[in-house]
Amino acid sequence: MIARACAGMGLHPGEEPFIACEHSLAQTMHEAGLTPRVAPAPSAAAATDSNPAAGFYESYQRGDQMTSVRRACAEIGTVPGTQAFQTCVGNLNMTINDDDMDAVMDH
Numbered sequence: 001m002i003a004r005a006c007a008g009m010g011l012h013p014g015e016e017p018f019i020a021c022e023h024s025l026a027q028t029m030h031e032a033g034l035t036p037r038v039a040p041a042p043s044a045a046a047a048t049d050s051n052p053a054a055g056f057y058e059s060y061q062r063g064d065q066m067t068s069v070r071r072a073c074a075e076i077g078t079v080p081g082t083q084a085f086q087t088c089v090g091n092l093n094m095t096i097n098d099d100d101m102d103a104v105m106d107h
Contacts, residue, residue: 001075001076001077002022002025002026002029002076003022004075005021005025005071005072005073005075005076006018006021006022006025006072008068008071008072008075009021009068009069009071009072010068017096020095020096020098021072021092021095021096023095024088024091024092024095025072025073025076025088025092027091028073028076028078028084028087028088028091028092029076029077031084031087032077032078032084032087032088034076034077034078034084065093065096066089066093069089069092069093069096070089072092073085073088073089073092076088
């Protein structure tokens with residue numbers, strides 16, 4: 001579920017922003033006492049379809065970040081309007097910003 005939420009943000013597995021996203025969402029779930037839900041297995045047709053998030057990363061704009069972060073936090077089970085949701089959004093947003101800054105500093 002966490003990996004799916006991070007992929008839904010357009011992040012790529014194995015890359016630093018994806019790993020940071022997973023860590024942030026896992027920490028939120030632990031602190032909020034949430035248990036992971038198991039996603040249904042994708043159908044054979046869905047497995048062969050292209051990833052709907054593909055290309056999102058390349059067209060990712062800062063204005064889309066908050067929408068993506070809020071969606072990821074809701075997907076892991078935090079309820080919009082609650083303190084857990086606001087904490088998740090704040091932490092994940094900060095994680096993404098910190099990772100973006102690290103990438104700029106590395107280049």
